[in-house]
Amino acid sequence: MTESTNTNALSEAQRHAVRQLLRISPVVDELGVRFDTAGHEIALVGGSVRDAFLDRLGQDLDFTTSARPEETKRLLSGWADSVWDVGQAYGTIGARKGKFQVEITTYRSEIYDRSSRKPEVAYGTTIEEDLVRRDFTVNAMALKLPSREFVDPHEGLPDLGRRIIRTPGTPERSFSDDPLRMMRAARFAAQLGFDVASEVTAAVQDMADRITIVSAERVRDELSKLVLAPLPRRGLTFLVDTGLAERILPELPALQLEIDEHHRHKDVYEHSLTVLDQAIELEPRLPDGGPDLIIRLAALLHDVGKPKTRRFEPGGGVSFHHHDVVGAKLARKRLTKLRFPSSVVDSVAKLTELHLRFHGYGSGQWTDSAVRRYVRDAGDLLDHLHVLTRSDCTTRNPRKAKALQRSYDELEERIERLSEEEELAKIRPDLDGNQIMDILGIGPGPMVGRAYRHLLELRMERGPMSEDEARAELLAWWAQQSPEGD
Structure with missing residues (x-):
């Protein structure tokens, strides 16, 4: 970036900042006067100042102050709509004022002991001392209040331009x-x-x-x-x-498999990043429209089973048999270790295990029952599986790419058609547990579950049956069972 470009970028950033500050001026001016009157310094700081220059300032505002947390709480009382002190141990008091949420933190330094996982908080005495402890220069800018004096001792604004x-x-x-x-x-x-x-x-x-x-x-x-x-x-x-x-996340660099000169195959690491890029482009297809943590993690991790399953085949080929199953286990283990919620872990592992299921549909041999199973196995993640499967096509062969897209378009059309006819997402046997017990004259127990699963398999294979047809099938199955259910 040239010097002229830097200057233009800063000039534009400064215009953005003025607009943003005018928008939030009622809040910052009132806080500035309130703290200044009480003899304390306060400044808009960090990400809030950076985002003002980038024209992306939201409703969450960060401040730093010379006041200690107890004094900050006192000054916010009677001004804010609500105040909370869950971060008080780290010097932070939160509050809400109208549509704005503010966090005010006492000047501080945060230092890790080399054997500790928790930061030790020490209060500072000046804003300059506070800013030098910030993570990056673009986050080490401040706007003193109520004077609106811009403080940038580490040239964060020029770095923003660069x-x-x-x-x-x-x-x-x-x-x-x-x-x-x-x-x-x-x-x-x-x-x-x-x-x-x-x-x-x-x-x-x-x-x-x-x-x-x-x-x-x-x-x-x-x-x-x-x-x-x-x-x-x-x-x-x-x-x-x-x-x-x-x-x-060691599974990610592990995807950088060495490519033997006699056994060439796709770069799995670059492929995974490309799948992630393509999944992001397809996020509007998801119910919430994205950004979506589950689809992004699944796209990134869907092939993590490949390093452990790679085999060089006779004739120069490379195989990764069962990398979907192995990858699901590895993804589950890693995300659990990182303390992701179980809902995220389960979803990413399930998508990883299912991501190859579509391959084979292109032969045109899928029956309606196979489509039903695909939908049932995906469950609530069907839309995510659609996105992941489409994103997993990274071939540079235009004809092959179009063929895969047509095949998946056809599959989605079949799913939609069957869904309208049969409510695929809610597939259940044609008889429930109570009906099974009434027809067979048995009480609760393992045989009811076995009968239920048998009827579910029939439902998947044949589609809906009438109650009389389901009864006949159940009785025919029952006649083949031994009294012990063996």
């Missing part, structure tokens, strides 16, 4: 204070599309092991933000290239 991620002090000091900042560098690259400064990258490479002292929950939250960012590939590539991924 679209670069640097640390206020040395990156080694910053990452020693809080190792999670190494992951935040990746996250901001993914969120903002910025480049990471070479000295920051080098420090992460040297200090990657330091991430292991950070709790799984904090790593999970940062990874989720990265994956949900507009450009996750940038952040994930940074994690892999610096060695961070090896410590937190």
